[in-house]
Amino acid sequence: MRFVTHSAGMAVVCLLSTPALATSTGITGQSGKDGLTCNSCHSGGTAPTVEFTGPTTLAPGATGQFSFIIRGGPAKTGGVDLAVNQSDAVLQPGPGTKKLGAELAHSEPKAFTGNELRFDFSLVAPARDVTLTIFGAGNSADGDRDSSGDRAASTRLQVVVGNGTPDPTTPDDEPEEEPRGGCSTTGSSSVWALALAGAFWLPRRRRS
Numbered sequence: 001m002r003f004v005t006h007s008a009g010m011a012v013v014c015l016l017s018t019p020a021l022a023t024s025t026g027i028t029g030q031s032g033k034d035g036l037t038c039n040s041c042h043s044g045g046t047a048p049t050v051e052f053t054g055p056t057t058l059a060p061g062a063t064g065q066f067s068f069i070i071r072g073g074p075a076k077t078g079g080v081d082l083a084v085n086q087s088d089a090v091l092q093p094g095p096g097t098k099k100l101g102a103e104l105a106h107s108e109p110k111a112f113t114g115n116e117l118r119f120d121f122s123l124v125a126p127a128r129d130v131t132l133t134i135f136g137a138g139n140s141a142d143g144d145r146d147s148s149g150d151r152a153a154s155t156r157l158q159v160v161v162g163n164g165t166p167d168p169t170t171p172d173d174e175p176e177e178e179p180r181g182g183c184s185t186t187g188s189s190s191v192w193a194l195a196l197a198g199a200f201w202l203p204r205r206r207r208s
């Protein structure tokens with residue numbers, strides 16, 4: 001019973017602390033990578049449009065400069081959550097963002113410039129061939145320091161590192177198979193010829 005009371009208590013603490021964690025000072029797990037965005041809590045405003053800019057190809061181990069841009073919506077202040085789907089790709093914060101676990105989030109609500117809010121960041125590519133995806137959700141807020149009257153949108157950007165993720169069924173493999181099959185056919189027929197010759201030879205030798 002003590003355990004049950006204790007877990008119930010913990011659950012209440014977690015529920016209460018969620019809004020406290022999900023403050024205007026940045027939140028993770030809401031980039032759209034796992035299906036969630038800031039709209040889990042924020043609502044009321046008109047939706048902004050969001051866009052990534054930056055290279056869609058990188059050499060293995062290279063660093064790329066990217067921006068995540070929010071346009072429209074309530075457009076007073078805003079924030080962001082950025083994530084990448086390869087654990088050996090490293091996101092590096094730029095002005096107005098900070099590293100939170102493996103993700104990047106805004107440090108505090110950042111003011112729009114006109115109709116636009118831009119977050120610059122960089123990404124260090126893994127030192128191998130892989131195709132990765134960067135996920136981003138941007139919230140366009142009305143600046144009243146609560147979660148109403150705001151709205152987020154999310155998008156993603158695919159980056160091909162080196163030759164990209166190797167395709168397990170490359171057609172290149174097939175031409176190699178054929179000559180090998182041809183050789184082994186002739187190879188096995190001569191083995192059969194020897195085996196047959198041996199079959200005639202062995203019983204005759206035993207009889208003599």
Ligand code: HEC
Pocket residue numbers: 018019022023024025027030031037038039040041042077078079080081108109110137138139141142143144145146147148150152
């Ligand atoms: C679990 C609920 C929750 C989620 C998810 C959440 N927020 Fe919030 N956010 C809040 C609450 C509550 C406030 C108001 C209290 C405060 O300022 O911290 C807030 C305030 C803000 C503000 C200031 C709003 C204003 O009108 O002044 C910004 C900007 C913001 N959040 C950005 C984000 C971004 C970006 C995301 C998604 C990546 C996000 N939030 C996801 C709960 C959430």
